[in-house]
Amino acid sequence: MAEIVGESLVKRLIAWGVDTVFGLPGDGINGLMEGFRRHSDKINFILVHHEEAAAFMATGYAKATGRLGVCAATSGPGAIHLLNGLYDAKLDHMPVLAITGMQETSVLGSRYQQEVHLDRLYQDVAEYNLMITNPQQVPAVVDLAIRNALVKQTVSHLTFPTDIQVAEIGEDPYRHVGPGRPPASMPFLDRPQLPPGENELRAAAEVLNAAKKPAILVGIGAKHARDEVIAVAEKLGAPVVKTLPGKMVVPDDHPVTTGGLGLLGTKPSEEAMEECDTLLMVGTSFPYGKYLPEPGKVKVVQIDSDATLIGLRLPVDAPIAADAKKGLQGLLPLLTGGDGSFLAKYRKEMDSWRADMTALQDESRDPIAPQYVMGVIDELAADDAILTCDSGTIATWSARHWTIRGGREFYLSGNLATMAPGLxxxxxxxxxxxxxxxxxxxxxxxxxxxxxxxxxxxxxELPIKVVVNNNNAYGQILWEQIILGYPEYAVRHRQPEADFSTWARGCGAYGAKVSKPGDVRSAIAEALAHPGPALVDVDVNPNEPPMPGKIKYEQAKHFTEAFLRGQPHKMATLSTVVRDKINELRA
Structure with a gap:
């Protein structure tokens, strides 16, 4: 049996260590699917129900493993569906290869059915983006696509016309000779470990040693540098503030951290940013400028392996273009240490904040408080559990009530903040x-x-556990409308409310519906103990506000104006806000 292009592609993926592809077949990739079939003993094709999910799965795989994620979709609409998940990968700097189909070359440009020029459509999302036009191209361009994705931590895209997919790999209609070497061993692709420059380190140490009120902001780029972040924080006497994607960098119960920053963050973190005189940024280009110190009012040291991100948010006095771990290791011996008073102040502030958050996890509240649901998950989950999350109010509850400890991890769509990747x-x-x-x-x-x-x-047979925070509404959009000064509109679903537990049971899995606070713990415990996939659908209070860590005047003003202009559900919402505040005062 002659080797076709589809098979050559799959063999190349296998040579690069790829063992899993997420996708949905179609007639636009039948030749590629034949390649996967011929090598099904070495590469696993995970069949999904929607291509968007395939791209999210590839992104999630890359986030959790650090390896290349691969997804595949047919031509036209199938490939279009991949885009949301691929932008998630691009914006969160994850290596993903997208493989798509294309109409056969003889009909391109003739307005053929489902003809979408995917190389043009993907030109923004994909760093390496190519339509294959010659079987001889395959080995070299697959290598280049994968190298670009891994080295640049981004998306690559290859699209294959249907006639090229089934062409014999030796065919060369243009009589050109393309390179065909197997992928070389390139250990540097396992995330570049860039060493810092000595002059950069000395300049950064000089800035940090002069600080009276130093603070550290860490992002997902410092995930592998937990010990170094903590050591530098303790040496400087600096509170560690975390971005939401960087939540797992430092354990939430560690005394150096004040938790997250931003709308989903903590009051101590926000106040530390306002008060600090020096900021060390490690592995982050945190995009929300209003939560950062005022430009020019603080000294800034920034460590990032991507030099193009340094100075993107704030003027930087001492840049270090290096891997976070290497940069902090080089910096630590040069630090003289602070008096620790700034960190001590925010340790006390954080103790009060944690008590406030615990108070909101009140089992007696009916309707069920979403903070309580997340608190139960946090208490019952394993110390090495992985929590995935969607965008929305659930991100607030996860950020504040899911405790990073031990080997726990936390993933959500960071910069794209799209809905639906959690599952x-x-x-x-x-x-x-x-x-x-x-x-x-x-x-x-x-x-x-x-x-x-x-x-x-x-x-x-993947034993995932799903907990649905069911408020029968698009909760985050609801609160955004109110904060902007508008009465809510078109964000709550009509009756009947969904019961997703019936879907879980219909799939042959564990499913439980919870509408009373007293049933939350037992249902989640049973789901976690179940040997297979399990789902718990919890009806939570739809009027529970995801309040910012620190309420600003404009936010309070718009909130009040929206109520005065006829905010629906105002009494239920006010009741919830008052009850939350009483619980905090009791803590």
């Missing part, structure tokens, strides 16, 4: 780590978008 992420991560507990904490809105993929988990 696909969990499937990919459970596939990558079959021995770990993987929990998807998702909203009813995000789950409904890609809920068919729960059946994918069942069919592949």
């Amino acid at each position: 696909p992420y969990s499937i990919a991560m459970q596939h990558a780590f079959p021995g770990r507990q993987v929990i998807a904490y998702v909203g009813d809105g995000g789950f409904a978008m890609l809920m068919a993929e729960f059946l994918t988990a069942v069919r592949h």
Whole structure:
């Protein structure tokens, strides 16, 4: 049997260590699917229900493993569906290869059915982006696509016309000779470990040693540098503030951290940013400038392996273009240390904040408080559990009530902040780590978008646990409308409310519906103990506000104006806000 282009592609992927592809077949990639079939003993094709989920799974796989994520879709609409998940990968700097189909070369440009020029469509999302036109191209361009994705931590895209897919790999209609060497061993592709320059380190140490009120802001780029971040924080006497994607960098119960920053962050973190005189940024280009110190009012040291990100948010006095771990290791011996008073102040502030958050996890509240649901998950989950999350109010509850300790991890769509990746992420991560507990904490809105993929988990015997925070609304959008000064509009679903537990049971998995606070703990405990996929659908208080860590005057003003202009559900909302404040005062 002659080797076709589809098979050559798959062999090349295998040579690069790829063992899993997430996708949905179609007639636009039948030749590629034949390649996967011929080598199904070495590469696993995970069949999904929606291509968007395939891209999210590839992204989640890359996030959790640090390896290349691969997704595949047919031509036209199938490939278009990949885009949301691929932008998630691009904006969060994850290596993903997208493989798509294209109409045969003889009909391109003739307005053929589903003719979408994907190389043009993907030109913004993909760093390496090519339509294959010659079988001889395959070995070299697959290598280049993968190298670009891994080295640049981004998306690559290859699209194959159907006639090229089934052409024999030796065919060369243009009589050109392309390179065909197997991929060389390139250990530098396992995330570049860039060493810092000595002059850069000395300049940074000089700035940090002069600080009276130093603070540290860490992002996901410092994930592998936990020990070094903590050591530098203790040496400087600096509180560690975390971005949301960087939540797992430092354990939440560690005394050096004040938690997250931003709308989903903590009051101590926000106040530390306002008061500090020097800021060390490590592995982050935190985009929300209003939560950062005023430009020019503080000294800034920034460590990032991507030099193009240094100075993107704030003027930087001492840049260090280096891997976070290497940069902090080089910096630590040069630090003289501070008096620790600034850190001591925010340790006390953080103790008060933690007490306030614990007070909101009140089992007696009816309707069920979403903080309580997340608190139960946090208490019962394993110390090495992986939590995935969607965008929305659930991100607030996860950020504040999911405690990073031990080997726990936390993933969500960072910069794209898209809805619906929580479930696909969990499937990919459970596939990558079959021995770990993987929990998807998702909203009813995000789950409904890609809920068919729960059946994918069942069919592949992936024991994911899903907890649906069901407020029968697009909760974050609701509160954004109010904060902007508008009465809520078109964000709550009409009756009947969804019961996603029936879908779980219909799939042959564990499913439980919870509407009373007293049933939350037992249902989640049973789901976590269940040997296969499990889902708990919890009806939570739809009027629970995801309040900012620190309320600003303009936010309070708009909130009040919206109520005065006829905010629906005002009494239920005010009742919830007052009850939350009473619980905090009791803590």
